[in-house]
Structures are given as C-alpha cells and as structure tokens.
Amino acid sequence: MAAVPRASVSLRLVLAAVFGASVAAAPAGCGGASAPPAPATAAIDPATTGTIAGTVRLEGTPPDAQMIRMDGDKRCASLVPGATRATESYIVGADGTLANVFVHVTSGLEGRSFPVPETPAVLDQQQCWYTPRVVGVRVGQPFQVLNSDPLLHNVRADSTINEPFNQGQPVQGVRFSHTFSTEEVMVPVKCDVHAWMRAWVGVVDHPYFAVTGLDGAFSLPNLPAGTYTVAAWHEAAGTMTGTATVAAQGTATLTLNFKVPAA
Ligand SMILES: [Cu+2]
Numbered sequence: 001m002a003a004v005p006r007a008s009v010s011l012r013l014v015l016a017a018v019f020g021a022s023v024a025a026a027p028a029g030c031g032g033a034s035a036p037p038a039p040a041t042a043a044i045d046p047a048t049t050g051t052i053a054g055t056v057r058l059e060g061t062p063p064d065a066q067m068i069r070m071d072g073d074k075r076c077a078s079l080v081p082g083a084t085r086a087t088e089s090y091i092v093g094a095d096g097t098l099a100n101v102f103v104h105v106t107s108g109l110e111g112r113s114f115p116v117p118e119t120p121a122v123l124d125q126q127q128c129w130y131t132p133r134v135v136g137v138r139v140g141q142p143f144q145v146l147n148s149d150p151l152l153h154n155v156r157a158d159s160t161i162n163e164p165f166n167q168g169q170p171v172q173g174v175r176f177s178h179t180f181s182t183e184e185v186m187v188p189v190k191c192d193v194h195a196w197m198r199a200w201v202g203v204v205d206h207p208y209f210a211v212t213g214l215d216g217a218f219s220l221p222n223l224p225a226g227t228y229t230v231a232a233w234h235e236a237a238g239t240m241t242g243t244a245t246v247a248a249q250g251t252a253t254l255t256l257n258f259k260v261p262a263a
Contacts, residue, residue: 040115044224050246052105053219054253056212056232058098060260062090068196075151076128076194085196088133089236090260097216098258100134101234102186102202104209105220106241108228114206116140120177123189123199125153125169130189130199132211134235139183139205145169145176154192159184162203166192186233200235225250232256 065086070076077083091099120142124131128149137143145155147169155176156166161184167176180187180203191197202209208228210218220230227245237258244252 039113041112044222046222048248049222049224050248050250050252051219051221052223052228052230052244052246052252052254053217054242054255056098056101056103056216056218056234056256056258057096058090058092058237058258058260059096062092062236062260063263065089070128070194070196073128073151073194076149079127079149085129087196091214093214093216097212097214098234098237099212099214099216100132101212101216101218101232101256101258102134102136102200102209103212103218103220103230103232103256104136104185104202104204105206105223106229106231108223108226109206109208112206112224118142120144122146123155123201124148125155125191125197128153128191128194128197130191130197133198134186134200134202134211136202136204136209136211137180138207139180139203141179143178143180143201145178145189147172147174152193153197156190156192157187157201158190159187162187185231198235200233202233230254230256232258234258237261 067084067086069084070080071083116138121135121137122144123135124146126148147153150172152170154168157164161182162180165178183205184203186200186202189199208220212218223246225246225248229241229243231241233239240256242254242256244254246252
C-alpha cells in the first residue's frame with residue numbers, strides 16, 4: 001500500500017492509502033429516533049476491508065489534577081490507600097498522547113447494519129471508582145454495571161436520548177443489566193452516593209469504535225473500503241472529527257490533536 005503521509009492539523013485528519021472509488025462522506029449524524037437494530041446486512045468480505053488507525057494527542061498544558069477526599073464514606077475510605085484519589089479529567093502519556101477518548105465512525109456506513117454482540121460491555125465499580133472511565137457499547141448489546149465493592153453504590157445514567165436509569169446496588173457482586181435502544185454519544189454515568197464517581201458510555205450502532213489508552217492509540221479494523229468521518233470525544237477537551245479513506249487491505253492513518261480548552 002502507499003506510504004502514509006502524516007500531518008497534525010488540528011481538527012483535520014491525515015490519511016493515506018487512497019484506493020478506488022470513494023464514498024462521499026455524508027453529514028455526520030447520530031442519535032435521533034432510530035428504530036431497533038435492523039437485521040445485519042450481508043457479511044463483509046474481509047478482502048475488501050481496511051483499517052483506520054491513529055493516535056490522539058493533547059496540545060497544551062492541562063490543569064493540574066485535584067485530590068478527591070473519599071472519607072465522606074468511611075467504607076470507601078477504608079478501601080483506598082490514603083482515602084484520596086486524583087481526578088482523571090486528563091490522562092496524558094508521553095508526547096501528549098491522550099487517554100479516555102471515545103473514537104467512532106459517524107458517517108460512511110450508511111445502509112449497513114451489523115450483528116450485535118451478546119457478550120456484555122461491563123462498567124465496574126471498584127474502590128468507589130468506575131472502571132473503565134469510558135466504555136463503548138452497541139445499541140442492543142447488554143450493558144452491565146457491576147458492583148465489586150462491599151458497599152452501596154447508586155448508578156445513574158443521565159442519558160438524554162435513551163431512557164435514563166437510576167439503580168441502587170447495595171450488595172457486592174450484583175450486576176445491573178441495561179440495553180440502550182438508540183445511539184447516544186456520550187451517556188454520563190454518576191453515582192448518587194459518591195459525587196466524585198464519573199463514567200461515560202458511548203452507544204453506537206456499529207462495531208467501529210475504540211477508547212484510547214495512555215498511548216493515545218486507536219484502531220478501527222475491518223472497515224469496508226471507503227471514506228469515513230471519524231469523531232473523537234473527550235470529557236474535558238470536547239469533540240473533534242477527522243476524515244480518512246480506507247483502501248482494501250490498507251491502513252489509513254488518522255491523527256487527532258485536541259487542544260486544552262481556554263479556561
Ligand atoms: Cu458510589
């Protein structure tokens with residue numbers, strides 16, 4: 001495949017490996033009153049697919065983390081060394097790589113539908129903290145909230161498109177299962193008992209999403225050859241998009257650079 005040029009223009013992409021006919025990018029759209037997941041369209045021949053891969057970085061210096069006191073709930077405090085924990089609004093690795101970014105395709109997949117996994121996506125509560133902080137789930141896929149702590153949590157999803165839920169979980173090991181009915185990026189999740197607990201759920205109706213780790217990397221494999229809009233969301237830095245054109249059996253590189261918002 002062709003060599004991959006790289007640039008890092010904020011709010012725009014970089015891409016490579018252009019091949020064959022491209023699909024015009026339609027306006028990004030998500031949410032709305034989409035119906036229950038349609039039956040999956042015909043399986044995609046792997047020989048016709050490629051990958052969008054890249055890295056998300058943060059430009060600028062983020063505000064310092066704040067220390068959270070967890071001694072308001074003595075049982076939380078007993079689980080956490082020092083009874084404090086730093087906020088995680090920005091988790092930045094070497095060279096500015098940015099973690100906890102939800103990356104997903106927002107256009108280019110029109111007319112396609114995909115099998116929905118039966119395996120649940122899980123949001124855990126451990127030591128009075130959500131793990132992971134950002135999680136993706138498919139429309140129609142089981143979403144489970146697990147309480148691994150020996151104390152009461154109350155998980156509240158403040159969704160604005162899907163039906164919200166509010167569920168007490170008083171017992172260690174209990175799981176609450178929910179299914180989202182339509183796309184929503186992102187659904188904020190909070191705990192009514194512990195005000196510092198924060199998580200976000202990205203609900204999409206296709207398998208092309210990822211959450212970055214400390215290396216800022218993401219990969220969206222098995223995409224049919226074509227042109228796609230890719231959106232990235234971060235809890236503090238906001239949202240941005242890029243575009244990439246994928247060739248069959250090729251890899252398009254997409255660099256997404258967030259800026260620290262002005263205070
Ligand atoms: Cu809690």
